[in-house]
Amino acid sequence: MKRLISLILAAAMFFVPPKASFTVVAKETDSFFDDFAGSRLDTDNWLIAEKNWGGTVNIDGEKVDYNGGVISDNVAVRDGNLVLTGLGNLYEGELRGINRNGTRRSDGKRCGGAIATKEYYASGSYEIRAKIAPELGCCSAMWTFEYEEDYSGDNLTVTNHEIDIEFPGRDANDEPNLDYVLCTTWTGEGDDEHKTGSPYCGNQTDGAYHTYRFDWHTGDENEIPRVEYYFDDVLTYTSYEHIPTNAGRLWLGLWFPKYWAGTPDFDTAEFEIDYIRITPFHESGDKPQNESYPDSGWAEIKEPVMGDVSADGVFNVADVILFQKWLLAVPDTHLADWETADFCKDDRLNVFDFCLMKKALLSQEKTAVLTVTTNYGGYGVAGQDLGSGTFTETFAVRKGDTFYETMNGHWILNENTEYSTETPVLTVDEINGSEITFTSFLYGEQKKQTVRFGEELSEAVSSTFVIYDGINYSYVLTFSDKQP
Ligand SMILES: [Ca+2]
Ligand SMILES: [Ca+2]
Ligand SMILES: [Ca+2]
Numbered sequence: 209m210k211r212l213i214s215l216i217l218a219a220a221m222f223f224v225p226p227k228a229s230f231t232v233v234a235k236e237t238d239s240f241f242d243d244f245a246g247s248r249l250d251t252d253n254w255l256i257a258e259k260n261w262g263g264t265v266n267i268d269g270e271k272v273d274y275n276g277g278v279i280s281d282n283v284a285v286r287d288g289n290l291v292l293t294g295l296g297n298l299y300e301g302e303l304r305g306i307n308r309n310g311t312r313r314s315d316g317k318r319c320g321g322a323i324a325t326k327e328y329y330a331s332g333s334y335e336i337r338a339k340i341a342p343e344l345g346c347c348s349a350m351w352t353f354e355y356e357e358d359y360s361g362d363n364l365t366v367t368n369h370e371i372d373i374e375f376p377g378r379d380a381n382d383e384p385n386l387d388y389v390l391c392t393t394w395t396g397e398g399d400d401e402h403k404t405g406s407p408y409c410g411n412q413t414d415g416a417y418h419t420y421r422f423d424w425h426t427g428d429e430n431e432i433p434r435v436e437y438y439f440d441d442v443l444t445y446t447s448y449e450h451i452p453t454n455a456g457r458l459w460l461g462l463w464f465p466k467y468w469a470g471t472p473d474f475d476t477a478e479f480e481i482d483y484i485r486i487t488p489f490h491e492s493g494d495k496p497q498n499e500s501y502p503d504s505g506w507a508e509i510k511e512p513v514m515g516d517v518s519a520d521g522v523f524n525v526a527d528v529i530l531f532q533k534w535l536l537a538v539p540d541t542h543l544a545d546w547e548t549a550d551f552c553k554d555d556r557l558n559v560f561d562f563c564l565m566k567k568a569l570l571s572q573e574k575t576a577v578l579t580v581t582t583n584y585g586g587y588g589v590a591g592q593d594l595g596s597g598t599f600t601e602t603f604a605v606r607k608g609d610t611f612y613e614t615m616n617g618h619w620i621l622n623e624n625t626e627y628s629t630e631t632p633v634l635t636v637d638e639i640n641g642s643e644i645t646f647t648s649f650l651y652g653e654q655k656k657q658t659v660r661f662g663e664e665l666s667e668a669v670s671s672t673f674v675i676y677d678g679i680n681y682s683y684v685l686t687f688s689d690k691q692p
Contacts, residue, residue, distance in 0.1 A: 277466035279305065334486050403449040528566055580684075584597060
């Protein structure tokens with residue numbers, strides 16, 4: 209049996225996964241194109257939103273945000289599509305929405321996902337090919353956005369340059385309807401600073417892809433300022449009013465409007481985008497962006513972990529098993545992020561990657577136990593003895609672990625909280641048999657050394673804090689392979 213598996217693995221050496229296609233940013237024409245063909249969102253070009261907008265409701269006399277905002281967990285790249293997931297009123301899963309003040313909500317209901325280009329674009333042709341979410345109560349949208357607040361006058365002046373394509377639109381009875389689309393141009397937030405049309409654009413929930421496009425003209429000697437909206441390449445609606453001029457970011461999002469899109473009585477729905485293309489016109493009406501908050505409301509980008517083919521943030525034996533199944537072509541085996549398995553870097557996966565992956569797991573799994581004995585003592589401003597003593601903490605450590613020190617002499621692992629300094633007191637470089645190599649803070653310098661398990665190290669690390677009128681700390685370290 210063993211021999212057979214080896215042979216199958218050898219055969220798998222020639223199995224080549226779909227090669228990642230890279231986002232083409234053709235510098236000559238400065239157009240932007242992404243077909244989402246890679247294994248993950250290209251965060252060199254995209255920002256992932258984590259914020260909340262859309263208004264409040266009163267619940268038991270309390271004003272709360274109507275929806276759960278947009279979160280990064282609802283943004284994925286899958287099978288050549290950007291997939292934005294919306295969690296409806298019936299959602300009972302683990303994800304939690306976000307409030308306008310940044311706190312997490314108690315559930316994930318009415319929570320969507322959105323991304324925006326890092327770059328700003330003005331006049332141009334904006335096109336996506338997509339399947340909108342086939343549910344009422346959520347909004348499948350593509351829009352440009354540029355927002356400024358000006359406090360220089362007596363009153364706050366808001367500039368809101370925006371162009372929207374939003375589903376659902378409103379039908380002849382003024383009801384939300386997915387075969388209609390809202391086409392809005394904005395220059396401010398006031399009632400008299402935008403223009404909305406709601407044309408009919410055919411069956412949009414037939415399971416097929418459709419193309420959605422607007423051509424934004426800021427104007428020049430040949431072009432009247434206007435925005436033309438095309439659905440499946442048919443010019444359907446043109447706006448000549450409140451035409452933005454300021455360059456904006458292009459957003460793609462699935463979010464939950466308060467009431468006007470209907471009621472989201474579903475569990476989950478998906479807005480799938482096959483590609484997006486922006487072709488700038490560079491008309492003379494273009495103005496640069498001057499956003500007030502360009503850097504807020506974005507998720508921290510989680511760097512992929514090498515080996516984490518399941519894309520759950522950790523590399524462990526489950527990833528090795530998954531990758532082995534994939535190499536053996538076990539049906540229904542899907543690598544969420546195949547690039548993390550490409551240990552032998554050549555944009556293909558084979559048995560060489562598998563061997564390196566197993567090796568990486570073994571080296572990662574070596575652990576040691578660190579015992580930190582903290583001796584403390586000190587004097588107050590008036591010279592009074594503040595007391596002294598000793599306490600001991602133990603930690604299971606592995607390669608790459610980093611310790612920080614709190615103001616009260618405790619060590620914390622891999623998590624630099626607000627009460628600790630920026631400087632790590634100790635980083636584990638290597639664990640090898642019964643030896644450990646680490647880098648530690650010692651009287652203002654970083655010192656690297658290799659020691660044997662069991663040695664008592666009283667001069668290996670010093671406190672990063674020096675306190676003249678309070679408690680000071682000194683540390684004695686011991687590494688071992690005993691479990692804490
Ligand atoms: Ca695609
Ligand atoms: Ca994993
Ligand atoms: Ca490889």
